[in-house]
Amino acid sequence: MIMTDSNTEDLYQDFFNGFNEFDANFTDDADNDEKSTNKIDTDWIDKFFGRRPPEIMRKDITVHLEKSFLEQCKNDDDPFDKFQIDDCNILNQINDRFICEKCHRSRLYYCYTCFELSPELIGKIPEIRLPIKIDIIKHPQELNGKSTSIHSIILSPKDVRIFTYPQMPDDWYDLNKIFLLFPKPGSKTVSDFLHHYYYYNEDDDNNDEQPTKQQQQQQCFRYDKKEFPIERIVVIDSTWQQTKKILRDVRIKQLKTLIIDSEQTLFWRYQHGRPLNHLSTIEAIYYLFKQIHMTLFDMFNNNNNNNKNDNNDHHSDNNHSNNIIDYFRLEYNGQYDNLLYFFKFTFNLIKNRYHL
Known part of the structure; x- marks a missing residue:
């Protein structure tokens, strides 16, 4: 979208008023709503959409929008049609x-x-129940008003917690079952980790290498003999620059890391130099659960007949673990799509307001 000088100021005023209504008051947690004004404050726009390169003029509002978002807006097709969102x-x-x-x-x-x-x-x-607990560690400079991580705790209040660093949880008792979602060297994809955990050779239980499909056929599928491996997943909510401080924390450094397979973002905030698979926090949480669910469903479905007897024998020994396993044995049918409820609304709000 290219704007002329004649309509720039009107559009800016409309933008400010619109997002003032949309709760875009980003003047710190100590903000005073009685001080709100109609004066155009372009720094608020920077804070909502993210910083833009200094050589780009403030007066073109589209530079604050992610290029992929603008491309999506050119299409009449709704990118959320493939989701089952209320x-x-x-x-x-x-x-x-x-x-x-x-x-x-x-x-x-x-x-x-x-x-x-x-x-x-x-x-x-919608209120969503998640089979795995989520702890979000938010950088103190990551403004609450623009953070998509807030969507997760509003939509899943029983399974999501948010801590503002340096505040941290005090109940991480079994670190072997708590994982950090972050792309560090050596991180395994969700699919690789789960396949390695459930497919293994009984004579080589400590082998960390990912088994091939041929090896999996020769090995034992042992979901009925182990507890479910993931109790809680930790997500960092910050910019890439802010992440370094949190990653150096000794409590975070102890956690094993997972990553998700590449997915394309629908995020609207300008992310300078970041690829299209650089997801917003709520998108990352959504795709994490969807990939876990679909991976386990395929594994359990493919091995269901071979393990019926073992599963019946083991059910009484580890009821909690089997409850989670039974949940993942249901085919994925949009169970977590409503995590994107507010995300979809904001996407369409921006698109429709400016007829992008």
Whole structure:
């Protein structure tokens, strides 16, 4: 989208007013909503969309949008058609802000500081149960108002926790079952890790090499003899530059790391020099669960007949582990798609407001 000088200021004013309504008050957690103004503050735009290269003028709002997002906006096709996401129209019907009972600040859909949902939305938006717990470690400079990680705790409050670094969980008891989702050297993909865990040669149980398909056929599929290997997954919510400090923390360094197979982002924020598979936090969490589920479903489905008897014998010995396994034996049918509920709404809000 190319704008002329005649419509730039009007569009900027419209942008500011629109995102003021959309809860884009990014003046720190100590913000005072009574001080909000109609004066155009372009730094707020930077904070929402991400920093742009210094040589690019502020007056073209599209430079704050990710190129892949703009390409998606050119198409009439809805990129979310392939997902099973509940209708977001209820959000368009929310006109009045609410006062958060905890921090007493004015919010629209939810309080991004206290993670409290608007009373008008309670029971009217999806609530998702996740088979694995998620801990999000957020960098203190990552602004709550623009962070997609907040979506996860609003939509899955029983299974997601958010900590602002240096605050950290104090209940990481078994580090062998807690994994960090981060692309470090030596990280295994979710698929590789699960295949190695469940397919192994009884005489070589400590072998870390990923078995080939031919080796898997010669080895034992032993899901019924082991506990489920993942209890909790840790996700870092920060820019790449901010991540370094958190990664140096001794508690984080102890965790084994996992990565997800490449997926293309639909994120709108400008990410200078980052590839299309550089996902937003909520996208990464969504694809993590989807890939875990589809990997395990394929493994259990392909080996179901060979393990029926063993599974029946073992069920009473490890009920919790088998409950999780039984969950993954159901074919994937959009169980986690609603994690993108607010993400989809924001995507379409930006696209429709500016007729991109």
